[in-house]
Amino acid sequence: MxxxxxxxxxxxxxxxxxxxxxxxxxxxxxxxxxxxxxxxxxxxxxxxxxxxxxxxxxxxxxxxxxxxxxxxxxxxxxxxxxxxxxxxxSLKIGDELGGHLVTGHVDGLAEIVERETVTADAWGASERFTLRAPAAVKKFIAEKGSVCLDGTSLTVNSVQDDLFSVLLIPHTLQVTTWGERRAGDRLNLEVDLIARYAARLAEAGAD
The missing domain is CATH 2.40.30.20 (Elongation Factor Tu (Ef-tu); domain 3)
Structure with missing residues (x-):
C-alpha cells in the first residue's frame, strides 16, 4: 500500500x-x-x-x-x-498517510490534453493539466476526489465527461517528473480505491 x-x-x-x-x-x-x-x-x-x-x-x-x-x-x-x-x-505501520490510499494497481492510461500556467511568483509557476480518462474508468473520477497519476496523489479540480483537470504546485513540479510532462503524454492512472468500491456496492444494490 x-x-x-x-x-x-x-x-x-x-x-x-x-x-x-x-x-x-x-x-x-x-x-x-x-x-x-x-x-x-x-x-x-x-x-x-x-x-x-x-x-x-x-x-x-x-x-x-x-x-x-x-x-x-x-x-x-x-x-x-x-x-x-x-x-x-511501501507504507509501514505508523507512517503518515499524507496523500490517499494507493494500491499500485493501475486502471488505465490517461492522456494529457493541455498544460497551462495558472500562477507564477517567486516560488515558481503552478500548472493546470487537463487529461482524458479511459472510458472504462471515467465514472470513478469526481471533482475534489483523489486520483493517482504516475504515482502522484492529486486532487481532481474539475470533471467534464471524460476530461478532468489537476493543479500542480511548483514544489511537486520540481520533485517529480511532472515538470517534464507535455500534451500528448500518457500517464499511469489509478482511481480512488474508495470510489471504486462505492461504485461496485451501488451496482450490487441495484441488482
Whole structure:
C-alpha cells in the first residue's frame, strides 16, 4: 500500500527481455540496506517487486520484473534507458498517510490534453493539466476526489465527461517528473480505491 507521495525520482538504466517479461534496472537514491528482496516499490504508479538490489554511488540500483499485465496496462512497456520515474516505498505501520490510499494497481492510461500556467511568483509557476480518462474508468473520477497519476496523489479540480483537470504546485513540479510532462503524454492512472468500491456496492444494490 502507498500514499502517492513521491519520495525519489529514479532513472531507468537498462531494459532486457522481450515479449511478456522484461527486467528493468533502476538507479535511485535509496539506501540499499533498506530494500529487502521482494520489497514493493511503486514505479511511476505500478507496484513492482524488487528482485535484486546493489549499492551504487549516491544510493542503489535495483531491478524489477514487468510481466504481460503490467506491460499491457501501463507505460512500463515504453520505458528505455534514461526514462525518469517517480518512486515511492511501501507504507509501514505508523507512517503518515499524507496523500490517499494507493494500491499500485493501475486502471488505465490517461492522456494529457493541455498544460497551462495558472500562477507564477517567486516560488515558481503552478500548472493546470487537463487529461482524458479511459472510458472504462471515467465514472470513478469526481471533482475534489483523489486520483493517482504516475504515482502522484492529486486532487481532481474539475470533471467534464471524460476530461478532468489537476493543479500542480511548483514544489511537486520540481520533485517529480511532472515538470517534464507535455500534451500528448500518457500517464499511469489509478482511481480512488474508495470510489471504486462505492461504485461496485451501488451496482450490487441495484441488482
Amino acid at each position: 502507498f500514499t502517492g507521495l513521491v519520495s525519489d525520482v529514479g532513472a531507468v538504466l537498462s531494459v532486457s527481455g522481450e515479449g511478456d517479461l522484461r527486467r528493468i534496472t533502476i538507479q535511485a537514491s535509496y539506501d540499499p540496506a533498506s530494500i529487502a528482496l521482494g520489497a514493493s516499490i511503486a514505479c511511476s504508479g505500478p507496484c513492482l517487486t524488487a528482485v535484486s538490489v546493489e549499492p551504487a554511488e549516491g544510493g542503489c540500483v535495483f531491478a524489477v520484473d514487468a510481466a504481460a499485465e503490467t506491460l499491457a496496462r501501463t507505460t512500463v512497456g515504453s520505458w528505455v534507458a534514461g526514462t525518469r520515474i517517480n518512486l515511492e516505498r
